[in-house]
Amino acid sequence: MNQSSSNHTSSQEDFLLESSASSHEELQHEDFSLEADPFDDSLDNPLDAEPVQESLLLNTEDCEQPEASAQIDLEGMDKPLHAVSICHDSHPVQTVSFQHANTLLESLEAQDVPVHYQCREGYCGSCRTQLLEGEVHYTEEPMAWINDDEILPCCCIPKTAIRIKLS
Amino acid sequence: MSYTTFNQKTFDTLKQPMFFGETVNVARYDIQKHKIFENLIEKQLSFFWRPEEVDLANDRKDFNDLPDHEQHIFLSNLKYQTLLDSVQGRSPNVAFLPIVSLPELETWIETWSFSETIHSRSYTHIMRNVVPNPAEVFDDITRNDFITRRAVSVTKYYDELIEKCSFYTQLGEGTHTINGKVVDINLRDLKRTLYLTMVSVNVLEAIRFYVSFACSFAFAERAKMEGNAKIIKLIARDEALHLTGTQHILQIMAAGKDDPEMGEIAASCKEEVREIFLDAAEQEKEWAGYLFKDGSMIGLNQQILAQYVEYITDQRIVAIGLPPIFNAKSNPLPWINSWLNSDNVQVAPQEAEISSYLVGALDSAVDTDDFGDFDL
Numbered sequence: 029m030n031q032s033s034s035n036h037t038s039s040q041e042d043f044l045l046e047s048s049a050s051s052h053e054e055l056q057h058e059d060f061s062l063e064a065d066p067f068d069d070s071l072d073n074p075l076d077a078e079p080v081q082e083s084l085l086l087n088t089e090d091c092e093q094p095e096a097s098a099q100i101d102l103e104g105m106d107k108p109l110h111a112v113s114i115c116h117d118s119h120p121v122q123t124v125s126f127q128h129a130n131t132l133l134e135s136l137e138a139q140d141v142p143v144h145y146q147c148r149e150g151y152c153g154s155c156r157t158q159l160l161e162g163e164v165h166y167t168e169e170p171m172a173w174i175n176d177d178e179i180l181p182c183c184c185i186p187k188t189a190i191r192i193k194l195s
Numbered sequence: 196m197s198y199t200t201f202n203q204k205t206f207d208t209l210k211q212p213m214f215f216g217e218t219v220n221v222a223r224y225d226i227q228k229h230k231i232f233e234n235l236i237e238k239q240l241s242f243f244w245r246p247e248e249v250d251l252a253n254d255r256k257d258f259n260d261l262p263d264h265e266q267h268i269f270l271s272n273l274k275y276q277t278l279l280d281s282v283q284g285r286s287p288n289v290a291f292l293p294i295v296s297l298p299e300l301e302t303w304i305e306t307w308s309f310s311e312t313i314h315s316r317s318y319t320h321i322m323r324n325v326v327p328n329p330a331e332v333f334d335d336i337t338r339n340d341f342i343t344r345r346a347v348s349v350t351k352y353y354d355e356l357i358e359k360c361s362f363y364t365q366l367g368e369g370t371h372t373i374n375g376k377v378v379d380i381n382l383r384d385l386k387r388t389l390y391l392t393m394v395s396v397n398v399l400e401a402i403r404f405y406v407s408f409a410c411s412f413a414f415a416e417r418a419k420m421e422g423n424a425k426i427i428k429l430i431a432r433d434e435a436l437h438l439t440g441t442q443h444i445l446q447i448m449a450a451g452k453d454d455p456e457m458g459e460i461a462a463s464c465k466e467e468v469r470e471i472f473l474d475a476a477e478q479e480k481e482w483a484g485y486l487f488k489d490g491s492m493i494g495l496n497q498q499i500l501a502q503y504v505e506y507i508t509d510q511r512i513v514a515i516g517l518p519p520i521f522n523a524k525s526n527p528l529p530w531i532n533s534w535l536n537s538d539n540v541q542v543a544p545q546e547a548e549i550s551s552y553l554v555g556a557l558d559s560a561v562d563t564d565d566f567g568d569f570d571l
């Protein structure tokens with residue numbers, strides 16, 4: 029499975045990559061601290077520090093950087109580069125790019141755009157996202173239910189510049 | 196319509212609706228009306244696992260070291276999950292197989308239900324390894340008020356559908372007097388009951404398990420009950436697939452393409468569907484209250500679990516085409532996602548620990564200062 033190779037970083041890599049992961053984790057951490065005192069009984073609380081698992085299973089490296097990409101580059105050919113613009117309630121808020129990542133989900137995560145996910149294989153539907161403009165190609169047959177205007181970022185890559193709506 | 200185990204008629208399978216058409220005959224998959232069910236079967240088979248392959252040797256010690264209120268949380272969740280999987284290991288078969296009309300859907304229902312029996316067996320495996328007297332725990336499931344109350348809301352739609360369908364297959368449509376009671380059996384009402392049953396099953400698969408999942412993973416974040424968490428990860432992977440299965444069934448019904456009447460029924464039931472989701476969410480929040488009655492566990496409390504239930508409920512109801520109930524857009528427990536992701540779950544007996552858990556355990560125990568010499 030191509031994903032496990034890129035997701036499952038060894039422990040050693042993990043330590044080296046910690047610094048690049050920190051901004052993402054800070055984001056997650058903020059989510060936590062918004063809640064009204066969720067850890068009132070925490071004395072020595074590992075959850076309080078950071079979601080440890082995040083850094084183990086996810087791409088903490090920037091898979092949009094060629095040297096970190098798991099894809100094999102074709103000699104003399106540049107990979108097509110597509111703009112991915114992200115809207116909240118149809119207002120554009122951010123534009124990132126897609127070039128080297130294995131999936132749109134990995135690309136977004138590497139650029140600090142959080143997307144819901146669970147299975148990362150197209151069968152749970154957690155990453156369902158509205159595609160406002162453009163086209164995607166599925167690298168794996170999506171199994172989760174999606175409406176006609178929706179995509180599963182965990183198993184597709186853009187074919188054109190795209191506009192997506194994240195809640 | 197009376198049930199026959201092999202329908203002798205010749206008919207075009209592709210023209211049948213999912214339910215209440217011709218009863219099935221040849222179990223053939225060369226032609227399929229809805230290919231998704233074949234895909235679900237394939238995926239479920241590829242997920243096959245055996246509880247005994249997960250080593251629970253360390254969990255007994257962990258369990259004994261837990262304070263009383265955390266033992267209560269752990270055992271109560273296990274009892275509740277046992278109830279849910281007892282229901283799911285049989286009810287899809289009993290309720291849906293007599294009325295199904297497509298071979299690929301029939302086989303998906305059987306495959307789905309079979310995987311639930313693996314979940315049930317895994318609870319016995321956990322109990323045997325963790326508590327000195329498993330019988331006490333299992334016996335309490337039918338005695339404990341908090342659990343039996345849950346059983347009612349989980350099973351009432353199934354039971355209603357099963358009863359009505361048995362009258363329908365024996366007596367057909369019409370007004371019948373059965374044991375002195377007058378019952379009116381008509382197909383439209385039966386379809387309505389089927390639709391609502393499918394919604395309640397969707398809720399069971401999609402919401403009811405998640406409070407327990409959260410607790411199991413919160414234990415494992417502290418490197419406690421890790422064998423249990425490994426089993427729960429495997430269960431969660433199956434449940435995500437079952438959830439997708441029920442979402443497809445509900446969406447096909449709502450689209451009305453293979454049965455226009457079903458589409459009308461779905462459109463007219465929106466309020467009841469919302470109620471089913473809302474009731475389940477409230478019951479799960481109440482359950483969180485029972486779990487934490489003697490104290491919260493590290494990393495989780497009743498309030499944050501309630502927010503998680505609201506978030507999950509919104510995700511699930513939106514997926515079947517209805518508006519959200521709580522407008523809970525962000526996940527209050529983002530760390531759960533990576534536990535629910537089972538990319539790297541391996542069930543090899545020789546590998547007692549999943550590498551990620553092991554590294555996770557190290558990570559939390561070792562201070563970063565220890566790596567002062569490393570170039571970061």
Ligand code: FES
Pocket residue numbers: 144145146147148149150151152153154155156172180181182183
């Ligand atoms: S994460 Fe499961 S479908 Fe995309």
Ligand SMILES: [Fe+2]
Pocket residue numbers: 280283310311314430434
């Ligand atoms: Fe189950």
Ligand SMILES: [Fe+2]
Pocket residue numbers: 283311400433434437
């Ligand atoms: Fe299930």
